[in-house]
Amino acid sequence: MNLTERPNFMNLHQTVEHEAVAAFAAAGIADSPIVLQPTKNAEHGDFQINGVMGAAKKAKQNPRELA
Numbered sequence: 001m002n003l004t005e006r007p008n009f010m011n012l013h014q015t016v017e018h019e020a021v022a023a024f025a026a027a028g029i030a031d032s033p034i035v036l037q038p039t040k041n042a043e044h045g046d047f048q049i050n051g052v053m054g055a056a057k058k059a060k061q062n063p064r065e066l067a
Contacts, residue, residue: 016047027066029055 013036020034032055039048056063 013047020049024055027059027061029059029061029066032058 017034017036020036021030024030024032024034033051035050036047037050039045052067053063056066059066
């Protein structure tokens with residue numbers, strides 16, 4: 001069974017997305033898109049958020065510090 005087939009996936013996805021929105025706002029990049037998706041490799045966790053590199057560049061911040 002993959003992650004998207006698990007019964008509580010959508011609740012977890014919504015919770016993580018909500019927290020990501022709050023984190024982006026706190027970092028001053030609230031206008032940047034949040035692309036939350038399951039990771040391709042389970043060894044790296046359950047989710048990944050793409051777009052932080054672009055947001056860091058736009059905000060003139062270090063991407064590693066922002067992440």
